[in-house]
Amino acid sequence: MLDQSADGAFVEFERVQKSYDGETLVVKDLNLSMPRGEFLTMLGPSGSGKTTCLMMLAGFETATHGDIRLAGKPINNIPPHKRGIGMVFQNYALFPHMTVAENLSFPLEVRGMSASEREGKIKRALDMVQMGAFGGRRPAQLSGGQQQRVALARALVFEPELVLMDEPLGALDKQLREHMQFEITRLAHELGITTVYVTHDQTEALTMSDRVAVFDDGRIQQLAPPDELYEAPQNSFVAQFIGENNTLEGVVAELKDGIAMVKLDGSDAVIEAKAVNVDKVGDRTRVSIRPERVETNPDRLQDNAHTLQAEVLEFIYMGDIYRTRLKVAGNENFVVKTRNAPDVARMTPGQTVQIGWLPEDCRALDA
Amino acid sequence: MSDVPAATPQDETDAAGRLVAADGTPLKRSLARALRRQKLRALLLIAPLLLFILLTFIAPIADMLFRSVENDIVSRTLPETVETLGEWDYSSGELPDDAAYLALYRDLSVATEYKTHTRLGSRLNYETSGISSLFRKTGRGVEDMGELYQDQFEDLDAAWKEPETWARMMASEEWLAAEDRAATPLELRDGIAGALPNTARAYEQFAEFTQNEDGDDPAEEDPWAYVYAMLWLDLTGPVQMDAYQGPDAALLEAAAEAAPGFESQTWRAGFADIDNDWEDVEVWGTIKAYSGEFTSGYFLNSVDLQLTPEGIEKQDENQRIYLKLFWRTIVMSLAITFSCILLGYPVAWLLANLPMRVSNVLMILVLLPFWTSLLVRTSAWKVLLQQQGVINDILVWIGLISDANRLVMINNVTGTIIAMTHILLPFMILPMYSVMQTIPPSYLRAAKSLGATNWVAFWRVYFPQSVPGIGAGSILVFILAIGYYITPELVGGTKGVFISNRIAYHISTSLNWGLAAALGTILLAAVLLLYWAYDKIVGIDNVKLG
Numbered sequence: 001m002l003d004q005s006a007d008g009a010f011v012e013f014e015r016v017q018k019s020y021d022g023e024t025l026v027v028k029d030l031n032l033s034m035p036r037g038e039f040l041t042m043l044g045p046s047g048s049g050k051t052t053c054l055m056m057l058a059g060f061e062t063a064t065h066g067d068i069r070l071a072g073k074p075i076n077n078i079p080p081h082k083r084g085i086g087m088v089f090q091n092y093a094l095f096p097h098m099t100v101a102e103n104l105s106f107p108l109e110v111r112g113m114s115a116s117e118r119e120g121k122i123k124r125a126l127d128m129v130q131m132g133a134f135g136g137r138r139p140a141q142l143s144g145g146q147q148q149r150v151a152l153a154r155a156l157v158f159e160p161e162l163v164l165m166d167e168p169l170g171a172l173d174k175q176l177r178e179h180m181q182f183e184i185t186r187l188a189h190e191l192g193i194t195t196v197y198v199t200h201d202q203t204e205a206l207t208m209s210d211r212v213a214v215f216d217d218g219r220i221q222q223l224a225p226p227d228e229l230y231e232a233p234q235n236s237f238v239a240q241f242i243g244e245n246n247t248l249e250g251v252v253a254e255l256k257d258g259i260a261m262v263k264l265d266g267s268d269a270v271i272e273a274k275a276v277n278v279d280k281v282g283d284r285t286r287v288s289i290r291p292e293r294v295e296t297n298p299d300r301l302q303d304n305a306h307t308l309q310a311e312v313l314e315f316i317y318m319g320d321i322y323r324t325r326l327k328v329a330g331n332e333n334f335v336v337k338t339r340n341a342p343d344v345a346r347m348t349p350g351q352t353v354q355i356g357w358l359p360e361d362c363r364a365l366d367a
Numbered sequence: 368m369s370d371v372p373a374a375t376p377q378d379e380t381d382a383a384g385r386l387v388a389a390d391g392t393p394l395k396r397s398l399a400r401a402l403r404r405q406k407l408r409a410l411l412l413i414a415p416l417l418l419f420i421l422l423t424f425i426a427p428i429a430d431m432l433f434r435s436v437e438n439d440i441v442s443r444t445l446p447e448t449v450e451t452l453g454e455w456d457y458s459s460g461e462l463p464d465d466a467a468y469l470a471l472y473r474d475l476s477v478a479t480e481y482k483t484h485t486r487l488g489s490r491l492n493y494e495t496s497g498i499s500s501l502f503r504k505t506g507r508g509v510e511d512m513g514e515l516y517q518d519q520f521e522d523l524d525a526a527w528k529e530p531e532t533w534a535r536m537m538a539s540e541e542w543l544a545a546e547d548r549a550a551t552p553l554e555l556r557d558g559i560a561g562a563l564p565n566t567a568r569a570y571e572q573f574a575e576f577t578q579n580e581d582g583d584d585p586a587e588e589d590p591w592a593y594v595y596a597m598l599w600l601d602l603t604g605p606v607q608m609d610a611y612q613g614p615d616a617a618l619l620e621a622a623a624e625a626a627p628g629f630e631s632q633t634w635r636a637g638f639a640d641i642d643n644d645w646e647d648v649e650v651w652g653t654i655k656a657y658s659g660e661f662t663s664g665y666f667l668n669s670v671d672l673q674l675t676p677e678g679i680e681k682q683d684e685n686q687r688i689y690l691k692l693f694w695r696t697i698v699m700s701l702a703i704t705f706s707c708i709l710l711g712y713p714v715a716w717l718l719a720n721l722p723m724r725v726s727n728v729l730m731i732l733v734l735l736p737f738w739t740s741l742l743v744r745t746s747a748w749k750v751l752l753q754q755q756g757v758i759n760d761i762l763v764w765i766g767l768i769s770d771a772n773r774l775v776m777i778n779n780v781t782g783t784i785i786a787m788t789h790i791l792l793p794f795m796i797l798p799m800y801s802v803m804q805t806i807p808p809s810y811l812r813a814a815k816s817l818g819a820t821n822w823v824a825f826w827r828v829y830f831p832q833s834v835p836g837i838g839a840g841s842i843l844v845f846i847l848a849i850g851y852y853i854t855p856e857l858v859g860g861t862k863g864v865f866i867s868n869r870i871a872y873h874i875s876t877s878l879n880w881g882l883a884a885a886l887g888t889i890l891l892a893a894v895l896l897l898y899w900a901y902d903k904i905v906g907i908d909n910v911k912l913g
């Protein structure tokens with residue numbers, strides 16, 4: 001039904017803006033291009049405009065400005081029911097007056113499928129989410145997690161090419177959620193469905209997606225595969241939002257060949273960092289270092305590693321790792337994670353240690 | 368996955384396999400106990416309301432139900448006649464024998480004094496017209512029947528004129544000696560009831576009336592002519608003079624000797640003199656047919672039947688109106704309910720879906736009729752709908768109809784339906800609105816995302832969820848409409864009136880409260896029946912009133 005456009009993008013947002021009240025922009029300048037079959041996650045804090053983007057794509061909200069294209073065609077010309085987009089709503093939106101089976105039957109009926117054909121598809125879809133025994137129940141007679149699975153089955157039963165999911169796993173316990181994360185990604189890849197998935201759980205985003213779009217303040221802050229997002233955040237918001245992060249604030253003292261020398265606040269130390277998001281000497285910057293990239297064993301520090309003096313404030317034993325809170329250059333929330341291994345020493349509060357890291361693990365970002 | 372229902376939990380059970388609570392009592396019983404305590408507390412809280420409802424609502428309804436079958440007026444006013452008629456068979460076609468006329472004479476003589484005979488007349492007039500005037504006329508003539516004997520006794524001996532003679536003869540010595548004879552209940556002389564049973568009885572009735580109604584001393588009042596008639600009856604019958612031991616025995620003996628020679632007439636002849644309708648077997652048949660304490664007559668009348676002496680018959684052609692009225696009331700109420708649904712649904716939808724500010728204004732428009740007097744609104748419709756009214760004027764002006772063919776839209780069915788739809792519309796809109804408000808817009812979106820067109824999404828997803836609102840609104844509107852009174856009265860003319868207008872007529876004009884009660888009871892039953900049917904078909908759980 002939907003053809004891939006020439007440049008390979010299946011879903012495209014171009015300079016999209018959205019305002020509900022004519023006063024504030026909920027979505028500011030959104031640009032996004034998804035190839036067919038991709039699993040893309042929109043990740044961001046509450047109120048950052050994720051649902052709004054999804055609704056615009058599904059056709060329930062119109063963009064105030066800009067174009068949204070589906071398979072190369074401007075979406076405004078296609079009414080919602082012809083877009084063939086499966087959707088899992090944030091509150092499931094299962095029809096309360098129909099049984100589970102009738103809910104699943106609905107999209108098939110409106111497509112004029114015969115009863116026998118419907119039956120097979122419904123059964124397969126319900127089995128897919130392990131809900132085969134619940135076909136005769138009303139949504140109100142199901143637990144939250146079961147409703148969620150039915151909503152998922154309903155969105156998939158008519159085999160859409162694009163599926164939008166708005167926090168579909170929000171109500172599930174951890175174990176079930178992990179299981180469903182796995183199921184959804186498996187299904188999406190098996191069925192070759194293009195998926196836009198909304199969540200504000202970063203682990204979910206990282207484990208499931210091909211690419212993650214980090215939303216904040218109505219903008220995509222960074223759009224990248226999970227590893228890149230984690231390893232190479234483009235700005236301090238992403239660095240803070242994804243995973244755990246240590247930030248040291250300072251001023252750019254020197255800038256050359258993509259390397260910035262940063263003079264830290266609250267100490268005389270000058271450290272070397274990769275200049276990712278700084279423009280010129282004298283700019284304020286936030287230097288970001290991941291806790292697991294900090295080395296505490298001086299023997300293992302490489303030659304070019306940078307070292308600093310630190311005071312141990314807290315030591316937490318977490319089983320597989322040790323989590324140590326240090327005071328570094330006036331920052332009391334500097335966290336270090338070390339493996340629980342025979343050659344790694346446990347630190348005691350009050351102790352002064354030497355820590356270090358490689359310059360390439362240290363990123364100078366916007367302040 | 369782990370939460371597919373498979374494992375059965377291991378619960379505590381007793382020997383019989385029932386679940387038990389922690390302390391060993393069966394779970395069912397301890398639950399029931401806990402609930403009972405809760406219920407009792409709740410009941411105490413609502414007790415004042417319950418009492419209020421019982422007194423002001425249930426009691427009048429019970430009274431209405433009772434009135435619709437109550438009929439003791441006949442047996443209370445004509446007790447002896449009713450008893451005597453027990454053996455009489457209407458279908459023989461013969462008039463009852465003279466004993467019945469005698470009984471009637473006795474009953475009516477008393478009833479006339481109490482003036483209850485006219486009320487009985489009106490009651491029986493509902494069943495056979497003309498009886499009311501017959502009773503009134505008889506009330507005036509019944510005195511004459513006794514005076515025939517009174518005159519002859521008084522001619523025989525002037526002592527019979529004296530109230531004291533009677534008192535001496537009838538009352539006991541103690542009573543005669545009593546201080547305040549106006550207040551002391553009359554006590555008969557020993558043996559007088561055996562000697563002159565009818566007279567004693569009549570005198571007693573006279574004394575009771577004199578004391579209770581007039582507050583006078585019977586010994587100082589002239590007895591009724593009826594008492595003289597009874598004396599003649601006793602004296603001409605098998606007399607047991609030896610049983611009488613009081614004073615004036617000689618006077619009585621003289622009377623007993625003269626009485627058989629008095630001018631007399633049969634009781635029947637006496638009544639025939641007053642009005643020869645008394646020789647009409649129909650009149651007697653009616654009295655007999657309605658002599659029971661309870662009657663189905665009002666209910667039969669309500670469905671265009673009547674209880675005649677021969678049994679249940681159809682009402683005369685020109686009096687068959689109630690079935691038609693009931694039918695019309697139901698059909699028109701359904702029409703009104705239906706048009707309320709048609710007009711109310713879109714409004715409720717707008718109310719539930721427009722932005723708050725706009726919907727608030729709209730809500731005021733919906734509620735506005737509530738704040739205007741019913742009479743004003745109804746009169747406004749008169750202005751709009753009448754033949755020289757606004758709507759007709761406009762239609763004529765734009766040339767849609769000619770001046771000669773102005774539409775008749777008021778004082779008929781159309782007028783009633785239009786005005787009542789307007790008046791009852793808010794009762795449809797409000798419950799619909801309250802239900803629609805709870806339907807999140809995401810359902811419609813979900814339906815559309817699943818491929819449904821706007822119409823299918825509405826019809827298969829939104830509409831079924833709004834049905835409880837329609838149900839609640841319909842029940843409200845229908846029940847209100849079926850008992851509506853003022854609007855049909857004002858704009859209904861003759862063709863657009865409801866059964867309730869007829870009920871009102873019987874309550875305030877014809878004063879046939881029994882029939883009004885029976886009509887009301889049938890109306891109540893019809894509503895309950897429809898409610899029951901609704902419950903069976905749609906299910907009352909599907910009704911949401913807010």
Ligand SMILES: Nc1ncnc2c1ncn2[C@@H]1O[C@H](COP(=O)(O)OP(=O)(O)OP(=O)(O)O)[C@@H](O)[C@H]1O
Pocket residue numbers: 020021026044045046047048049050051052053200
């Ligand atoms: N219908 C609406 N009218 C007006 N403002 C709205 C509407 N829907 C959302 N907003 C506003 O737009 C902003 C973005 O909302 P959106 O629902 O897209 O957030 P979200 O990223 O999905 O958040 P969450 O993770 O909590 O679901 C919020 O500030 C919200 O208040």
Ligand SMILES: [Mg+2]
Pocket residue numbers: 050051052090166
């Ligand atoms: Mg959302």
